[in-house]
Amino acid sequence: MTISIYGDTGSGSFRRVLTAAKHMGIEFEHIPVDLLEGESQAPEFLTINPAGRVPVLVEGDTVISEASAINLYLAEKFDSPLLPKGDARYETIKWMFWAAEHWRVFSSYLFNERIGKRVMGVKEDPTMVEFIFNNIRANAAVLDKHLEDKKFIVGNQVTLADFDIAAPFSQMARTKLPYAEFPNIMAWQQRLLDEVPAWKETKQLLDHRMDSAFSAFGITF
Numbered sequence: 001m002t003i004s005i006y007g008d009t010g011s012g013s014f015r016r017v018l019t020a021a022k023h024m025g026i027e028f029e030h031i032p033v034d035l036l037e038g039e040s041q042a043p044e045f046l047t048i049n050p051a052g053r054v055p056v057l058v059e060g061d062t063v064i065s066e067a068s069a070i071n072l073y074l075a076e077k078f079d080s081p082l083l084p085k086g087d088a089r090y091e092t093i094k095w096m097f098w099a100a101e102h103w104r105v106f107s108s109y110l111f112n113e114r115i116g117k118r119v120m121g122v123k124e125d126p127t128m129v130e131f132i133f134n135n136i137r138a139n140a141a142v143l144d145k146h147l148e149d150k151k152f153i154v155g156n157q158v159t160l161a162d163f164d165i166a167a168p169f170s171q172m173a174r175t176k177l178p179y180a181e182f183p184n185i186m187a188w189q190q191r192l193l194d195e196v197p198a199w200k201e202t203k204q205l206l207d208h209r210m211d212s213a214f215s216a217f218g219i220t221f
C-alpha cells in the first residue's frame with residue numbers, strides 16, 4: 001500500500017518525517033501542502049487532520065498526524081535502528097517527549113514572533129521574546145550538558161530523538177535562536193549534517209523553500 005506524506009518542505013515538523021523516511025530508505029509519495037497559501041486550513045485537508053497541521057501520513061485506512069507519532073510508526077514498521085531496542089528505546093522516546101514539551105515549543109513561539117508577525121506587518125513583542133529566550137537558554141543548558149560526552153542524543157547512534165530535537169535548527173538562520181552560545185549543541189548539529197545525508201538534504205530543501213517564499217513578500221534574512 002502506498003505511503004503518502006502530506007507536508008510543506010518549509011516546515012520543520014515535516015522535515016523531521018521527511019528526514020526519517022529518507023534515512024530509512026522508505027518509498028513514499030510526498031503530497032505538497034502549501035502552508036503559505038493556507039492549504040493546511042482548507043476543508044479537504046481538515047478532513048485528514050482536523051488540527052490543520054502538517055505532517056500527516058496516510059497509508060490505506062491508517063491516518064497519523066504529529067511528526068513523532070509518524071516517525072515511531074515508520075521506524076517500527078521498517079524495524080529501523082532509529083528506534084533502538086531495549087533501554088535505548090525508552091531513552092529515545094524520553095527525549096522525544098522532552099523535545100515536544102520543553103524544547104520545540106519555544107522555537108515555534110519565536111517563529112511566530114519573528115517571522116509570522118513580520119509577514120503580517122506586526123512588530124515582535126519584546127516581553128514575549130525575552131520569555132522565549134529565557135526558556136530556550138535554560139533548556140539548551142540541559143541539552144548542552146547532556147551532549148558533553150555523546151555523539152548523538154542517545155549514545156553513538158542517530159535516533160528519532162536527534163531529528164525531534166534538531167528540528168528548531170531549521171529556522172535558526174531566520175529566527176536567530178541563541179544556540180551558538182552552546183558549543184556541544186553546535187558540534188552535535190554539525191555532526192548530524194556531516195553524518196546523516198538526509199538531514200543535510202532536507203535542510204537544503206527547507207532553506208530553498210523558505211528563502212524563495214519569503215523573498216516574494218520582500219523579506220530577506
Ligand SMILES: N[C@@H](CCC(=O)N[C@@H](CS)C(=O)NCC(=O)O)C(=O)O
Pocket residue numbers: 011012013014035040041052053054055065066067068
Ligand atoms: N506538534 C506537531 C506540530 C505540527 C505543526 O505545527 N505544523 C505546522 C508547520 S511546522 C503547520 O502545519 N502549521 C499550519 C497551520 O498552523 O495552519 C508535530 O510535531 O507534527
